[in-house]
Amino acid sequence: MPSPHGFTYEAHTNGTVRISHHGRPVTTLNGPRAAQFLAEAETETSDPQLVMARWTGNYKRGNERTARNHPRNRR
Numbered sequence: 001m002p003s004p005h006g007f008t009y010e011a012h013t014n015g016t017v018r019i020s021h022h023g024r025p026v027t028t029l030n031g032p033r034a035a036q037f038l039a040e041a042e043t044e045t046s047d048p049q050l051v052m053a054r055w056t057g058n059y060k061r062g063n064e065r066t067a068r069n070h071p072r073n074r075r
Contacts, residue, residue: 007052011038019052026056 006022017034019026029037041051 003047004049004053007049007056009037009041009048009052019056021052021056029055 007019007026008021009017009019011017011034015031015034017029017037019029037051037055040046041048
């Protein structure tokens, strides 16, 4: 499974965080969720791309090939 890429985030002065994927806005976090995201994204032990993918729900789960090969999904 390839690692996620193309995510960026902007932390604004009013406490909101906007996460984008390839320049398109994906989600906006406010209040304690924004603070929790920033704390997790700025740690050196975590991959920021993976953190942003997980927070937006935009990441592969590893079962795509299995689902594609299922008889119901073949055409």
